Amino acid sequence: MTRIEVQELHKQYGRTRAVDGPTFTVEPGRVTGFLGPNGAGKSTTLRILLGLDRPTSGSALIGGRAYVDLAEPLREVGALLDAQAAHGSRTARSHLLALAVSNRIPRRRVAEVLEEAGLSAVAGRRIKTFSLGMRQRLGIAAALLGDPAVVILDEPSNGLDPEGIIWTRELMRTLARDGRTVLVSSHLMNETASFADHLVVLGRGRLLADTSMRDFIDSRIRPRVRLRTTDDARLRTVLRDRGFNPVREEGGVWTVEGAGLDDIGPLAAREGIPILELTRKEASLEEAYLDLTAGEAEYTSTGAPLNQEA
Numbered sequence: 001m002t003r004i005e006v007q008e009l010h011k012q013y014g015r016t017r018a019v020d021g022p023t024f025t026v027e028p029g030r031v032t033g034f035l036g037p038n039g040a041g042k043s044t045t046l047r048i049l050l051g052l053d054r055p056t057s058g059s060a061l062i063g064g065r066a067y068v069d070l071a072e073p074l075r076e077v078g079a080l081l082d083a084q085a086a087h088g089s090r091t092a093r094s095h096l097l098a099l100a101v102s103n104r105i106p107r108r109r110v111a112e113v114l115e116e117a118g119l120s121a122v123a124g125r126r127i128k129t130f131s132l133g134m135r136q137r138l139g140i141a142a143a144l145l146g147d148p149a150v151v152i153l154d155e156p157s158n159g160l161d162p163e164g165i166i167w168t169r170e171l172m173r174t175l176a177r178d179g180r181t182v183l184v185s186s187h188l189m190n191e192t193a194s195f196a197d198h199l200v201v202l203g204r205g206r207l208l209a210d211t212s213m214r215d216f217i218d219s220r221i222r223p224r225v226r227l228r229t230t231d232d233a234r235l236r237t238v239l240r241d242r243g244f245n246p247v248r249e250e251g252g253v254w255t256v257e258g259a260g261l262d263d264i265g266p267l268a269a270r271e272g273i274p275i276l277e278l279t280r281k282e283a284s285l286e287e288a289y290l291d292l293t294a295g296e297a298e299y300t301s302t303g304a305p306l307n308q309e310a
């Protein structure tokens with residue numbers, strides 16, 4: 001079991017403090033989402049983890065060692081950082097073969113990962129003819145080549161079509177189920193909510209959260225119910241009398257914050273208020289994330305949500 005350990009990591013670029021002392025552990029057997037506004041220090045942390053940059057102080061270790069000290073890095077850590085990095089004049093197959101040979105990985109793994117990534121049919125095409133989504137699949141194939149215990153993916157769904165997005169989601173879940181350590185950065189909150197068990201959130205280089213997905217949402221967003229009735233006036237009065245603050249939204253739907261189904265259902269029954277609909281309103285990761293990171297973004301626009309998914 002190989003874990004990632006980041007300890008009081010600092011990285012200073014001139015006057016910019018890109019990473020400002022986070023300490024966290026990424027555990028095997030689950031998918032950890034790595035989140036944070038633009039400029040939060042995620043890419044810098046990943047680059048340091050993968051030996052592409054040096055920390056100013058502190059450490060980022062994989063299985064207790066720095067990446068540069070790993071004997072056979074591709075067999076221990078698979079990473080997708082920049083899908084454009086592959087050499088364009090090579091074919092997908094020759095790119096993976098070169099990686100396999102230079103890392104003493106059996107050649108049969110090339111065909112296996114091409115198949116797994118859905119690239120077998122285009123394995124003989126030059127990478128420069130690949131779409132962004134195909135490059136992304138190739139980058140993930142390369143990350144899996146050495147059958148590593150640790151997989152690090154930076155924005156894996158970038159450029160992927162819906163089928164590709166589902167594929168990466170299933171892949172990450174499977175890798176974690178196999179006991180691997182999976183760290184995935186993303187800006188897409190609905191996406192992240194669909195694959196991550198645990199979250200590490202940075203803001204301005206600092207650790208803002210290191211918690212399970214469920215606790216992250218539950219600790220930030222109060223429970224809410226939505227309901228409809230034929231007697232709006234009585235509903236409002238009864239709820240207000242009980243200290244709730246019902247808010248009427250479009251379509252005659254009421255939202256009641258800080259209330260559960262058990263509060264509202266029996267109360268409405270006792271008071272004889274006809275209920276047409278009563279449901280728990282699930283809080284989203286996006287709401288919880290925006291609540292946490294408000295004010296932490298290095299660059300924000302005014303008015304528009306920080307993260308919009310297509």
Ligand SMILES: Nc1ncnc2c1ncn2[C@@H]1O[C@H](COP(=O)(O)OP(=O)(O)OP(=O)(O)O)[C@@H](O)[C@H]1O
Binds near residue numbers: 040044
């Ligand atoms: N090579 C570099 N030289 C100077 N400053 C840098 C360098 N790399 C990153 N930075 C700065 O460090 C800060 C953190 O950047 P980083 O790319 O790690 O953030 P990020 O969380 O990955 O952001 P994004 O979500 O936009 O990818 C930013 O202010 C960035 O401008």
